[in-house]
Amino acid sequence: MKVGILGCGQLSRMLALAGWPMGFRFSFLADPDEPVRCVEGLGPVVRQDGLMTARDVYVAMGSPDVITVERESVCVPLLRQLKTFCPVYPDPEIVWAIQNRHREKTLVADLGIPLSPWEVFREHEPVQEAIARIGGFPVVIKSTEDGYDGHNQWVIDNSEQLEAFEKERETLLQKPASKGIHEWIVEKKIVFDREISVIGARTSNGNIVMYTSGENHHNKGILVHSVIPAPDLSELLHNKARDYISRLLQETGYVGVLAVECFVAGNELLVNELAPRVHNSGHWTMDGAATSQFENHLRAIASLPLGSTAHQGGVVGMYNLLGQKHSDDSRVPDQFIAQGTYLHWYNKISRPGRKLGHLNILAENEEELGGSFESLKSQWT
Amino acid sequence: MKVGILGCGQLSRMLALAGWPMGFRFSFLADPDEPVRCVEGLGPVVRQDGLMTARDVYVAMGSPDVITVERESVCVPLLRQLKTFCPVYPDPEIVWAIQNRHREKTLVADLGIPLSPWEVFREHEPVQEAIARIGGFPVVIKSTEDGYDGHNQWVIDNSEQLEAFEKERETLLQKPASKGIHEWIVEKKIVFDREISVIGARTSNGNIVMYTSGENHHNKGILVHSVIPAPDLSELLHNKARDYISRLLQETGYVGVLAVECFVAGNELLVNELAPRVHNSGHWTMDGAATSQFENHLRAIASLPLGSTAHQGGVVGMYNLLGQKHSDDSRVPDQFIAQGTYLHWYNKISRPGRKLGHLNILAENEEELGGSFESLKSQWT
Structure with a gap:
């Protein structure tokens, strides 16, 4: 079994070390600047560049029998195209849903599974109304994408903190579209045990x-x-x-x-x-x-x-x-x-x-x- | 920790796969004709030739912090010399003792640990007397070296089988010294559960x-x-x-x-x-x-x-x-x-x-x- 993994971090390393004993072989796809030390020696690493087609990627990875991911922040269009060459698990559509907090919460809510009350707001949309709809402060605001390990999260307990967030939002919105953050969810801050x-x-x-x-x-x-x-x-x-x-x-x-x-x-x-x-x-x-x-x-x-x-x-x-x-x-x-x-x-x-x-x-x-x-x-x- | 292993079989493979998660690095020493597929990708393989000194081997293996073996049939003089560069475990002397059945049994017997009755005989020495000393047939004759997975073992239940063994012994003794077998132990065949x-x-x-x-x-x-x-x-x-x-x-x-x-x-x-x-x-x-x-x-x-x-x-x-x-x-x-x-x-x-x-x-x-x-x-x- 040849397994292709998108990503070269510790999760890819531990997947490969779990698969080697079973006779599995691995190849890895690295982003242009991604460190690859974690998977060094565990299989060939393909360094992605913008000119490669999905077929190029698939062939360079050694035509794997199955492709998987070690993180949700992957290029979903590439994942969808790779699916025409071999199975991709988990399915690109579930990765796509989960890589955005808005889609993720919708998915969970649609299954009737409880979440903290939440609302979504985009770009210059007022956030006060959304906060009011979920019952007022305290709340947590999170970008719908590019959040991990506490990045792009704001805990808002009062109006002053909200004002500070609004200023930061202006700055973020001025960044080039590809780097900026344009959608947030606001959720009731849960006093959880x-x-x-x-x-x-x-x-x-x-x-x-x-x-x-x-x-x-x-x-x-x-x-x-x-x-x-x-x-x-x-x-x-x-x-x-x-x-x-x-x-x-x-x-x-x-x-x-x-x-x-x-x-x-x-x-x-x-x-x-x-x-x-x-x-x-x-x-x-x-x-x-x-x-x-x-x-x-x-x-x-x-x-x-x-x-x-x-x-x-x-x-x-x-x-x-x-x-x-x-x-x-x-x-x-x-x-x-x-x-x-x-x-x-x-x-x-x-x-x-x-x-x-x-x-x-x-x-x-x-x-x-x-x-x-x-x-x-x-x-x- | 850099570990050098003498041998490139499945035991070396499984040692390396157990050590990688702990951050250990491995190198392997292969005999001239030894297959190395088991350790492929798990660390550099040094192919031994007769011209390499122990220092050459040590340096080619990346100056490991410790050296070990995956089999007892290794060159003990090399192992002894490697010990001047880094620890070698298990000690070359215990490997030397165990790689010969005569020395191995002596070691066990000296500790008062029970063995089946046994005798040793060399080259043209008569085996009948040795068999008589341990109580007669049935016995098992084993070469003191180069025996594994049942190789170079003879089960002798009667005089006819002993005669057949004696003929084979003549043939073995005529082989060049380096390939021949010159010492055997004979042990009482145990009716074991x-x-x-x-x-x-x-x-x-x-x-x-x-x-x-x-x-x-x-x-x-x-x-x-x-x-x-x-x-x-x-x-x-x-x-x-x-x-x-x-x-x-x-x-x-x-x-x-x-x-x-x-x-x-x-x-x-x-x-x-x-x-x-x-x-x-x-x-x-x-x-x-x-x-x-x-x-x-x-x-x-x-x-x-x-x-x-x-x-x-x-x-x-x-x-x-x-x-x-x-x-x-x-x-x-x-x-x-x-x-x-x-x-x-x-x-x-x-x-x-x-x-x-x-x-x-x-x-x-x-x-x-x-x-x-x-x-x-x-x-x-």
């Missing part, structure tokens, strides 16, 4: 597996660590999470791994966002589940039976190793490898805040895991 | 982990499948196996993974042979244990804490995919990938009897696993 995510996979013939839901902890919009299973999550909420992901997978005819981030507010579970791909909050599955999200994504897109998602006994933790301010090298932090600790390193150049690797931790209980997190926080600075 | 193997790892500071013992099933000297844990193995025998491996690791100051094959005869556990490396009977650990034998070998030689060897609940099976007579291609048999089944494929050219890959199977119980084995036997022919 915590964020959980649920990850599932589906094959083209409709088989579905789901992983145990985990709880995610962010800092400035970037995932710092996850705990699996989400501590003390009620059976009701676990079931809601399973219901959402299975409906999303089934109703959209999805093929591959899908991740759903949700806010927990009391007994409510509101979808925050979807990711049509393997996801950072599922990295724990590499050591904490019978089959990793990466292997199951490959099994799904290769039309092979999915593997068990059973999680290891005890509690599993995932801790992101983010680039630190003063670190100027890419020294592998193998001093963190311990008895129940597994390192996954991405071969990147260090930069502050950049995801350089992660550790999976298998612990007896939440207290033990908490201790490991504390110790990591104090060492990895 | 079954063969089990036990695998352990040790770090240079003396930490030891051991995996659950498994039962091995061979056909014509080649491992066909393993079942873990070894079914209905008494606590007494489990403990004996653990005692043997921990003494072998500790007393020899071993660093890395060591495998010990044993015969079970009633309440007796007799050592059959040692392997100073990761071992086919430990491949189940890739999907059936918290940490694979490959990762633990790397952790050991890199002086990192060893990972948990806890095995998944239920029963784990390993099934070797051996090249079949009529198959002339290297088609990946991904049709075997099922819910609880994990494929590891070595990227080799198919040849009858050659180990092309293996499947790990996670099952509820022995009956279920037996059914999977039966189904595989009927399909993989």
